[in-house]
Amino acid sequence: MSRSLTAQERLRRMLAIVPWVAGQPDGATVEEICQRFDLRPDQLQACLDTVFMVGVHPYTPDALVDVIVDGDRVHIRLPDFFTRPLRLTPAQAFALLAAGRSLQSVPGADPTGPLARGLDKVAASLGPGTPAAVEIDLGDASADALATLQRAVEEDRRVELDYYSYGRDAHGVRTVDPWRVHAQQGQWYLDAWCHASGGRRSFRLDRVHSVRLLDEHFERPDDDGPTEVFRPRPEDPRVVLDLAPSATWVVGQYPVEAVEERPDGRVRVTLAVAARAWLDRLLLNLGPQADVVEAPSGLAGAGPDAARRVLGRYGG
Amino acid sequence: MAQSDKLERLMNLTAALLHAERPLTADDIAERVTGYSEGREAFRRTFERDKDELRQLGVPLTMAPIPGSYPEEHGYRIDRTDYELPDPGLAPDELAALRLALQAVRVGEERGDGTEALWKLGGLVGGGGEPAASTGVPGELASLPPDPSLVPLFRAVTERRVARFTYRAASGSSPREVEPWRLDYRRGRWYLTAYDHDRGDERNFRLDRIHGEVELDEPGTFSGPAPSSPDEPDEPWAFGEGDAVTAVLRVDASHAGLALDQLGAHRVVASDDRTTTFGVPVTSWPAFRSFVLSFLDHAELVEPAELRADLVTWLEGIAAGSPDVGGAG
Numbered sequence: 001m002s003r004s005l006t007a008q009e010r011l012r013r014m015l016a017i018v019p020w021v022a023g024q025p026d027g028a029t030v031e032e033i034c035q036r037f038d039l040r041p042d043q044l045q046a047c048l049d050t051v052f053m054v055g056v057h058p059y060t061p062d063a064l065v066d067v068i069v070d071g072d073r074v075h076i077r078l079p080d081f082f083t084r085p086l087r088l089t090p091a092q093a094f095a096l097l098a099a100g101r102s103l104q105s106v107p108g109a110d111p112t113g114p115l116a117r118g119l120d121k122v123a124a125s126l127g128p129g130t131p132a133a134v135e136i137d138l139g140d141a142s143a144d145a146l147a148t149l150q151r152a153v154e155e156d157r158r159v160e161l162d163y164y165s166y167g168r169d170a171h172g173v174r175t176v177d178p179w180r181v182h183a184q185q186g187q188w189y190l191d192a193w194c195h196a197s198g199g200r201r202s203f204r205l206d207r208v209h210s211v212r213l214l215d216e217h218f219e220r221p222d223d224d225g226p227t228e229v230f231r232p233r234p235e236d237p238r239v240v241l242d243l244a245p246s247a248t249w250v251v252g253q254y255p256v257e258a259v260e261e262r263p264d265g266r267v268r269v270t271l272a273v274a275a276r277a278w279l280d281r282l283l284l285n286l287g288p289q290a291d292v293v294e295a296p297s298g299l300a301g302a303g304p305d306a307a308r309r310v311l312g313r314y315g316g
Numbered sequence: 317m318a319q320s321d322k323l324e325r326l327m328n329l330t331a332a333l334l335h336a337e338r339p340l341t342a343d344d345i346a347e348r349v350t351g352y353s354e355g356r357e358a359f360r361r362t363f364e365r366d367k368d369e370l371r372q373l374g375v376p377l378t379m380a381p382i383p384g385s386y387p388e389e390h391g392y393r394i395d396r397t398d399y400e401l402p403d404p405g406l407a408p409d410e411l412a413a414l415r416l417a418l419q420a421v422r423v424g425e426e427r428g429d430g431t432e433a434l435w436k437l438g439g440l441v442g443g444g445g446e447p448a449a450s451t452g453v454p455g456e457l458a459s460l461p462p463d464p465s466l467v468p469l470f471r472a473v474t475e476r477r478v479a480r481f482t483y484r485a486a487s488g489s490s491p492r493e494v495e496p497w498r499l500d501y502r503r504g505r506w507y508l509t510a511y512d513h514d515r516g517d518e519r520n521f522r523l524d525r526i527h528g529e530v531e532l533d534e535p536g537t538f539s540g541p542a543p544s545s546p547d548e549p550d551e552p553w554a555f556g557e558g559d560a561v562t563a564v565l566r567v568d569a570s571h572a573g574l575a576l577d578q579l580g581a582h583r584v585v586a587s588d589d590r591t592t593t594f595g596v597p598v599t600s601w602p603a604f605r606s607f608v609l610s611f612l613d614h615a616e617l618v619e620p621a622e623l624r625a626d627l628v629t630w631l632e633g634i635a636a637g638s639p640d641v642g643g644a645g
Binding site for chain 2: 004005006007008010011012013014015016017020033035036037038046047049050051053054055056057059065079080081082083084085086087088089090091092093094095096098099100102103104106113114115117118119121122124125126127128129130132133134135136137138139140164166169171181182183184185186187206207209277280281283284285287288301303304306307308309310311312313314
């Protein structure tokens with residue numbers, strides 16, 4: 001925090017700092033206050049210089065906030081106001097509970113640990129409907145697989161995955177260097193270097209059947225930033241689709257490379273096809289809401305071909 | 317030093333209103349609170365801005381009649397019970413665990429709200445800096461998407477306020493009046509479980525289908541949720557309206573594990589070496605059709621006959637390559 005704080009930023013802190021310091025029987029050190037409330041010592045000093053003039057009419061000593069700085073210790077004594085901090089706003093309470101419940105929902109979390117206890121206390125103090133107000137499910141993953149992968153990430157150990165590739169509709173075993181485990185959009189993912197494909201890949205944990213921790217260690221590359229869940233490669237074939245207005249969710253869901261509104265209200269998009277099964281599913285799902293406008297010869301009849309294969313199961 | 321003057325004035329105003337035994341008029345405030353400049357017009361302008369700033373922070377600054385005034389006068393007050401955070405009595409390890417949660421999970425786009433909540437509860441304790449920096453693992457374990465309706469609906473749930481909003485369903489947009497019971501994040505989306513006044517029943521709403529503002533009634537306008545039903549729908553095909561039909565789906569052994577993960581073992585009705593059969597309650601057929609088709613030719617919808625026939629019609633339309641075949645519902 002290098003810039004100077006606005007009056008409102010100072011007020012937000014001071015309405016919390018003043019009751020907290022006043023509640024410490026022996027006061028608190030400047031260092032501790034700065035750490036707890038995210039301030040530099042000079043910023044704290046400027047705030048304290050102000051607070052020490054705050055009070056109520058007639059502003060006699062007994063009606064003022066009493067601030068004593070004794071070496072590096074700060075003591076505050078209060079008249080009858082500012083003895084408690086301001087209540088949490090709904091946005092603050094929500095941010096805290098949603099983050100806490102998320103971490104508590106991770107498979108393997110301790111149901112009676114400090115986080116669970118802290119959340120229960122905070123929720124109970126907020127309002128009648130708060131304890132059950134927010135439920136979080138970050139996605140399906142087995143506690144064992146998650147624990148093994150988190151350990152592998154921490155120890156830079158290679159792992160072997162039994163994995164079902166949804167895009168290719170195929171089962172297989174992969175040896176990977178696990179970089180990071182994270183949850184987003186309702187799924188758990190492992191970002192890793194995949195030795196079979198010689199590239200960085202994201203694996204969905206609900207498609208990992210088992211994980212074996214290997215003894216080999218790997219070198220983490222300098223640049224191991226977030227892996228995209230799906231990144232089209234230049235050599236992937238491209239298809240051009242016209243989407244009905246009801247199917248334009250596709251634009252938000254997949255990395256489309258060109259979007260063009262058509263005069264008839266349809267939207268023309270270009271999509272990279274990394275795996276045939278992915279395109280088959282998309283076209284079967286969209287049905288009459290999508291038309292293939294352009295496709296390389298191998299993919300031109302993808303929708304009708306896939307539909308005929310499925311119809312084979314229905315005696316068609 | 318303008319920022320310091322303003323901080324002093326805002327704190328003096330807050331202190332005066334917390335301390336006063338009766339509501340204070342603007343004249344009282346001009347007279348008794350230091351930091352306001354002389355002159356009526358200058359006072360009025362500054363005081364208006366200060367009230368707004370305090371309310372933005374969540375300070376419950378309200379107007380109330382002044383007891384004993386005749387003719388009745390109104391004044392400003394801050395009710396102590398509404399202002400003061402009850403002490404939840406957090407132990408240091410609990411405060412540290414909450415801080416860790418805020419570092420590991422990003423809720424929406426900014427982190428300021430959670431941090432300020434921690435200040436009020438005793439500040440930032442434990443850890444600090446980059447979590448797990450030694451391993452180079454980024455600290456963020458999960459992120460939850462933002463939605464403009466989240467905070468208003470959270471408020472409605474915690475304070476038991478009846479809520480009104482416009483909802484887009486397959487059948488069109490309609491105004492809804494509900495008793496909000498719970499917010500759920502599942503499968504990457506936010507949902508509201510609520511009692512729907514017009515339909516006289518419990519309903520699930522997707523937050524991304526709420527259109528425009530959520531309006532809230534006063535606190536305590538309903539008495540609380542019914543006991544939660546054991547079988548909460550969390551599948552996209554359970555979010556339609558009307559009665560559920562039971563769909564029977566037969567999945568090849570090669571893909572049975574995948575189906576089991578998504579449907580749950582309690583849905584299995586038969587299983588042998590070659591296939592596993594599931595019975596699934598369905599209220600939204602388009603959503604279930606997508607699910608069935610995601611198995612490509614590794615699964616077959618056995619019953620009910622009319623949905624099976626509808627699926628065949630859907631596939632025949634695609635097989636014929638005609639864009640004009642109408643889709644079912």
